[in-house]
Amino acid sequence: MKTILVTGGAGFIGSHLCNRLVEHGDTVICLDNLLTGSQKNIAHLLSKSNFFFIKQDVCKPFASRKFNRIDEIYHLASPADPNVNSPISYMALPFETMQANTLGTWNMCELAFKHKAKLLFASTSEVYGDPQVSPQGEDYRGNVSTTGPRSVYDESKRFGETIVSAFVREKNLNGRITRIFNTYGPRMNINEGRAVVNFIKQALTEGPITIYGDGKQTRSFCYIDDQIAGQILAMEKGTAGEVFNIGNDDEITILEFAKIIQRLARSKSKIIFSQELPEDDPRQRKPDIKKAKKNLNWKPRISLEEGLLKTIKYFDELL
Numbered sequence: 001m002k003t004i005l006v007t008g009g010a011g012f013i014g015s016h017l018c019n020r021l022v023e024h025g026d027t028v029i030c031l032d033n034l035l036t037g038s039q040k041n042i043a044h045l046l047s048k049s050n051f052f053f054i055k056q057d058v059c060k061p062f063a064s065r066k067f068n069r070i071d072e073i074y075h076l077a078s079p080a081d082p083n084v085n086s087p088i089s090y091m092a093l094p095f096e097t098m099q100a101n102t103l104g105t106w107n108m109c110e111l112a113f114k115h116k117a118k119l120l121f122a123s124t125s126e127v128y129g130d131p132q133v134s135p136q137g138e139d140y141r142g143n144v145s146t147t148g149p150r151s152v153y154d155e156s157k158r159f160g161e162t163i164v165s166a167f168v169r170e171k172n173l174n175g176r177i178t179r180i181f182n183t184y185g186p187r188m189n190i191n192e193g194r195a196v197v198n199f200i201k202q203a204l205t206e207g208p209i210t211i212y213g214d215g216k217q218t219r220s221f222c223y224i225d226d227q228i229a230g231q232i233l234a235m236e237k238g239t240a241g242e243v244f245n246i247g248n249d250d251e252i253t254i255l256e257f258a259k260i261i262q263r264l265a266r267s268k269s270k271i272i273f274s275q276e277l278p279e280d281d282p283r284q285r286k287p288d289i290k291k292a293k294k295n296l297n298w299k300p301r302i303s304l305e306e307g308l309l310k311t312i313k314y315f316d317e318l319l
């Protein structure tokens with residue numbers, strides 16, 4: 001069994017990853033400063049003998065004498081909510097976001113190098129910015145603003161990828177990169193301003209469902225269990241320096257998405273066009289996942305309806 005460090009392990013994706021690894025029998029060290037993550041997400045794991053939580057910033061030196069061996073590092077720590085109105089968005093936390101993805105990534109690369117551990121850096125579809133090609137393959141270099149409101153996230157993730165790639169090239173680090181596309185499911189932060197969370201909350205409370213812009217912008221939504229399977233396969237089967245898009249390639253407009261949530265939640269909420277499309281909001285997003293399908297033997301398996309029903313149930317119990 002392996003000893004695995006998960007940074008951002010108390011976040012939405014991180015906590016599901018910890019779950020899966022703990023169930024598998026690995027020793028899991030969850031590192032999180034709880035800036036946007038929550039101890040509630042890992043409460044059920046704290047009693048497990050193979051799970052350890054360390055409340056610490058990923059940019060600080062990792063020095064726990066308890067663990068003299070680390071086999072794998074999943075580096076997920078970073079604020080990830082793109083909505084300017086949300087208190088936990090990367091726009092509300094610009095410096096912490098830039099640090100986690102640059103200094104934090106550098107720190108984790110050094111740690112992986114020291115332990116001869118495998119590293120996975122969780123990057124993002126945001127590295128493609130507002131893409132001019134669709135679907136976005138791993139070779140596409142993106143259309144990203146270096147100064148716009150999303151740049152603190154997009155550009156720091158891009159530089160994080162550069163750091164990992166340099167460690168792979170110059171120091172033979174066994175590092176790989178995953179680009180995570182829109183992912184949803186239970187344990188998403190209820191304070192987030194993401195479309196999934198907003199629409200479900202609004203539908204369940206019979207408030208207006210707020211569409212930004214004309215709703216014709218597209219996304220493709222991946223259920224959390226599929227995302228986690230992709231991350232683990234990328235760690236296991238991906239080789240040093242490889243980049244994988246991990247997401248669902250069923251593209252829909254945000255308006256269609258809102259209507260599906262309205263129907264599944266049996267809601268009487270009205271759909272309203274509440275504000276302009278935020279600056280730099282990508283007009284389309286759809287991953288090309290051929291590479292992950294071929295090299296990792298991975299594909300998303302959970303339909304949007306099935307995943308949304310589970311997510312709606314989670315928020316219904318929470319509200």
Ligand code: UDP
Nearest residue numbers: 082193194195196198210211212217254281
């Ligand atoms: N969006 C919306 N209403 C909301 C929240 C988001 O119309 O209440 C839009 C947002 O502008 C974007 C899409 O939904 O075009 C997906 O937004 P999300 O915040 O989920 O993540 P993104 O894909 O932009 O990172």
